Amino acid sequence: MNVTDAMNAVVILVAAGSGARLGAGMPKVLAPLCGEPLLAHALRGILGCGEVGRVIIVAPASHVGQCREVAAGYHRRGRGSVRVDIVTGGADRSASVEAGLAVLGPDDGIVLVHDVARCLAPSDLFARVISSVRAGHPAVVPGLPVTDTVKVVDGQGRVLDTPDRGTLRGIQTPQGFLREVLQSAHRQSRAVVTSATDDAGLVERAGGQVRVVAGDHRALKITSPVDLIVATALLQGGSYAG
Ligand code: CTP
Ligand code: MG
Numbered sequence: 001m002n003v004t005d006a007m008n009a010v011v012i013l014v015a016a017g018s019g020a021r022l023g024a025g026m027p028k029v030l031a032p033l034c035g036e037p038l039l040a041h042a043l044r045g046i047l048g049c050g051e052v053g054r055v056i057i058v059a060p061a062s063h064v065g066q067c068r069e070v071a072a073g074y075h076r077r078g079r080g081s082v083r084v085d086i087v088t089g090g091a092d093r094s095a096s097v098e099a100g101l102a103v104l105g106p107d108d109g110i111v112l113v114h115d116v117a118r119c120l121a122p123s124d125l126f127a128r129v130i131s132s133v134r135a136g137h138p139a140v141v142p143g144l145p146v147t148d149t150v151k152v153v154d155g156q157g158r159v160l161d162t163p164d165r166g167t168l169r170g171i172q173t174p175q176g177f178l179r180e181v182l183q184s185a186h187r188q189s190r191a192v193v194t195s196a197t198d199d200a201g202l203v204e205r206a207g208g209q210v211r212v213v214a215g216d217h218r219a220l221k222i223t224s225p226v227d228l229i230v231a232t233a234l235l236q237g238g239s240y241a242g
Contacts, residue, residue: 002136004178007107008105009052009053009176011114012113013043013116014116015029015058015089016058016059016060016061016089017029022224022228023225027063029116031228039116039119042121043055043070044074048122049124051127051131052130053083053108055082058087058097058099059086064086067086104179110133110178110179111182113173113175120231121219122219124216125172129176138177138203138208139175139178139203140176141175141176141213142171144169145169146165149162169212171198172221175198177199181203188205188206
């Protein structure tokens, strides 16, 4: 038996952002999408993956109670065997990830970090990332081929470089790690990085190898109101199967 087979897989769901660009008048985690808060959609995808043993929701300090209520509804719907905890987030995304890392237990050997903003990430995407970590990759991210041409520019808008698009991937969450790899990358980054949007980037900076697995278009990031329109279309068009 592989040593990772015995490890519990935990999802840290970072959901403590304010959702300023979405402008829903409430934190993004509670913003409605087809009548349900983003948190409910995210939990459906996460809890639909049988490999996930625990979920840690990192909630905005102002809305912990409301997040707890949403999560309790999911707990009752037959997923009682999965432990769901709620902790309060920090001032930026990294601080929120660290709030989740701080409550890990000794058996929580595989950690996935997932943005509630990608609330339609399907269950099989979680399974794919977890199985790649179990197969021996200590840091795994889902990625999709980039369809736009991407240019590197300077502060004045001058183009410095046009990387070969075939080598580029748009990176999503959930990002999966052996727990000690992620914790050590966060420890090392504290001194130099102010706010990371990507946990795998911290592992890279710490000298670690990161593996890309196939992403999923349903794991789109809901940032602005237009993204809610796309997410609504995905849900209503039946292309989302959980
Ligand atoms: N996040 C967090 N804690 C923070 C900031 C962000 O947990 N202090 C989370 C968000 O909840 C989100 C993810 O990090 O799931 C990515 O952040 P983003 O998409 O920027 O969401 P918000 O910060 O909520 O949005 P905005 O930047 O428009 O306010
Ligand atoms: Mg933000």
